Amino acid sequence: MREWEQELADSVNTALRARQLTRVRELLIDHDADQVVRLLEREDAADRAVMYRLLDRDRALDVFELLNAGMRAELFQGLRDEDVTHVFEQLDPDDRAQLVDELPAGVAQKLMSGLSARERELTAPVLGYSKGSIGRHMSTEYVRLLPHLTLGDALSHVRHRGRSAETVYLLPVTDEQRRVRGVVGLRELILGSPDVLVSEVMVEPKFAHATDDAELAAREMVDAGLLAVPVADSEDRLVGVLTVDDASRILEQAEDEDAARQGASEPLGRPYLATPVLGIVRSRVVWLLVLAVSALLTVQVLGAFEATLEQVTTLALFIPLLTGTAGNTGSQAATTVTRALALGEVTKRDILVVAWREVRVGLILGSLLGALGLTLGTAVFGIGLGAVIGLTLVAICTLAATVGGAMPILARAVRADPAVFSTPFISTFCDATSLIIYFVMATWILQL
């Protein structure tokens, strides 16, 4: 958000507070849909509905399409029935399907049955695929070509059918049985000679299957720099097209989730300022409780060594330093590997390769820190405590890096979210094990 947008946001907010709706409308009128969206995202649900109703119909639809799924459903509940019916009819089939997921079943059913036959027909295939699959995000409004058309005829076909399609920049080529045979970019259609056949310029299609994991397919598509990919059913028959803007949305949502879970909370599902305080509490409280309860383990561990602590109270001074360092080393490894998994750079079969890399990384880091700990510790507290701290650092860094690197992959292998099993759990695990290692080292070296 730029400086002037921020000022605009302040003016809108002031006008909303004062209920000067004509002023709000004036402020909104000159701005693009995406700017209006950024303004909506800063207000609470009630004000959002007020602002939205001030937009004229066409722009309202553009704005609606740029909102995220959670906000769309919430907004729907604040609109009049006729507006709801209008927006629902005009939405793209994939957006409509996602909205159906978010709405109460009764409302969704009523809206679906109010659709025109054609729109219902376009939406049904999308709803047939499970959440999290590409099928749920594909567009069913596309223009397909047949291989034996000339480019000239193909271009006329696009002219004739292209108006309602989600994209005409990538054109799937199928045989008569709708089996995907290739793709042609609109660019090739324009630049090629009109009497050349589609089959001569089409390229091997990079297509996704409708049941494929949405995040994986979207990532591959964006990595390959494609504007769209055809989506096929299990028999390679064309059922839709996934466009780059839908792919970007899928990835942004996945990254929201990863970022939140690495910070030990659930994604808010809507922009920060648009989320009520209790909504934020809800996104964090379960995590915080689970982590606090599992941290009771550290109380147990320390309780077991209470006698040692009473003998040498100085040992307590290093507890936060050691658990903190273990936690940092573990989350460094976990974050790196979680990101590598998300980008498809590492798969579950790489677990041993990753673990062996992290053993070496951890050992090197631990030796560096350990040498420092030994030197400083010896200088201030004598060789005994210095040795305990140094050796503990070597051991916990090696262990933390290895576990931190392996854990996200293990999580993926059991089909859990790597981000969940990584940073937050690893720091609890590291806290407990580093305490055990520390006190075992201490009793052994200091002969307590």
Next chain:
Amino acid sequence: MREWEQELADSVNTALRARQLTRVRELLIDHDADQVVRLLEREDAADRAVMYRLLDRDRALDVFELLNAGMRAELFQGLRDEDVTHVFEQLDPDDRAQLVDELPAGVAQKLMSGLSARERELTAPVLGYSKGSIGRHMSTEYVRLLPHLTLGDALSHVRHRGRSAETVYLLPVTDEQRRVRGVVGLRELILGSPDVLVSEVMVEPKFAHATDDAELAAREMVDAGLLAVPVADSEDRLVGVLTVDDASRILEQAEDEDAARQGASEPLGRPYLATPVLGIVRSRVVWLLVLAVSALLTVQVLGAFEATLEQVTTLALFIPLLTGTAGNTGSQAATTVTRALALGEVTKRDILVVAWREVRVGLILGSLLGALGLTLGTAVFGIGLGAVIGLTLVAICTLAATVGGAMPILARAVRADPAVFSTPFISTFCDATSLIIYFVMATWILQL
């Protein structure tokens, strides 16, 4: 990466180990450029160069364009001079400019002077903008239209000039002085009637300035669902076009950075498996040292309370639980706000709004955890210690959430990376302050 790709990767690796280069070439030949990239990303620099040299020239170029900046420069150093010259000449100007940044100055200069006059001319404007600006990522090969053309003439113009352009799907419209007046999609050009004027179908351009921050502009473009935006100089004259694939790359790199820094390390700049072990160590060691040294603060704090600890050793048992909870609460807030900043949902002017939200969130979370701590603590250790733990939890959760929420915004305000100043530093800060609060509470309530 899919199952079969993983198997392919294993076969390639085996063949490379056995130096069966013909076999490697056979394995690579049938796959798309993006699949070859995923295979390259799993090997070390030397094997990567070997594999790359086995590709035929055209495909080699496609592959090169999909590699990230760090890997491109590294690969360049493993190729023969003639290949280097060929690839450098064929690259898009923006990719070439980024490569120049990564190469040793001498090498870069030699390559630039070897370019054809036209390619040098296309690259120069990109190199004129600073790193991190949109200008550095824009494409200077575009097709622009004049407003008084008919759509029919415009289409012929695209046919004539479109072959070498980075995109023809978005066509900037300028006046004779190259000032941006609007944009037309190729779709509108095709679907409209040939005798309509460009000025009648063009829409208000959403354009970026070449000096704009690359991440911000890319985010806005992707959020608005655009395939490209015109890039203009300070006088609104067209200098290039930013395409959605470049925008996605910019965002992916920004997210790599955020993810790494939230996990207290530097981004690797290349895929995990392609990074040598020492490279991984390098990305983590400075952070780990800085955090360990700042954790010496906790040793100081505990040292100050050593007498109290000797009186009531039981107090030590709760240290990791309390510092851990403070760290978790702080990083929950920091992660959420850092992500909101990255998405442009929150700006530096929102600091008070955010802080006030986090005070309330922290207080609610702290009260819940505090009640639990009070109950459990009293049950096991008596009312005195129970009260200390309960009240400490309320105080540290409130403080940690507030500081965690405000810190990333403060970092942004002083132009530092919010991710750096958020999670890692916050956990050290939380460790130290929660210890102080804990021991002050303890001396006060237990009257030590």
